[in-house]
Amino acid sequence: MANVSVQPDLFDQQGERHEAALGGGWETSPAFLVVSEDRDKAVAALQAAAVRLYSVDQNGKELTREEMTGAYPQYTPNYISDVYLTDLGPMIYTDTKGELSTGMAQGMLRIVVAELRAQEITAVVAAPPKDLSWENAPSVKIFP
Structure with a gap:
């Protein structure tokens, strides 16, 4: 049976909380580390x-392709990394220009958790430790 949990204060671990731009959130571009015994499914x-x-x-909100044509004022991430195979588990990072709204954080986390559940695995979604080395880790393309 799949059991996906999320590290408490996932985004607080990655950046300072603020109440200003974009309706509150964090000063960070978030990363998602998945700790699971089933690395391939993770x-x-x-x-x-x-x-x-x-x-x-x-x-x-997860925008449709039509909504992402540039005619809409929504702000979306600039970049999502390939999947890095770190010693602690696979991870991805995002580029949100250092600004992560509460809504965007919740939407991203909802998607990560849903995709892990779809794989029917037990996993924990965590913030990568600041000293985790991933730059030279092998990676898997997100667009194979």
């Missing part, structure tokens, strides 16, 4: 999630 879940994360706006 990687597949992060690949699927990463593709979807590109379309999450500042309110947490």
Whole structure:
């Protein structure tokens, strides 16, 4: 049976909380580390999630392709990394220009958790420790 949990204060671990721009949130571009005994399914879940994360706006809505044409004022991530295979588990990081609204954070997390559940695995979604080395870790493309 799948059991997906989320590290408490996932986003607080990655940046300072603020109440200003975009309706509150954090000063960070978030990363998602998945700790699971089934690395292959965790990687597949992060690949699927990463593709979807590109379309999450500042309110947490997953925009349609039509809504992402540039005619709409929504703010979405600039970049989502490939899946890095770290010593602690697979991870992805995002580029939100250092601004993560509460809505965008909730939307991104909802997608990551849903994709892990779809893989029917037990996993914990966590913030990567600040000293985790991933830059030279092997990676798996999000667009194979």
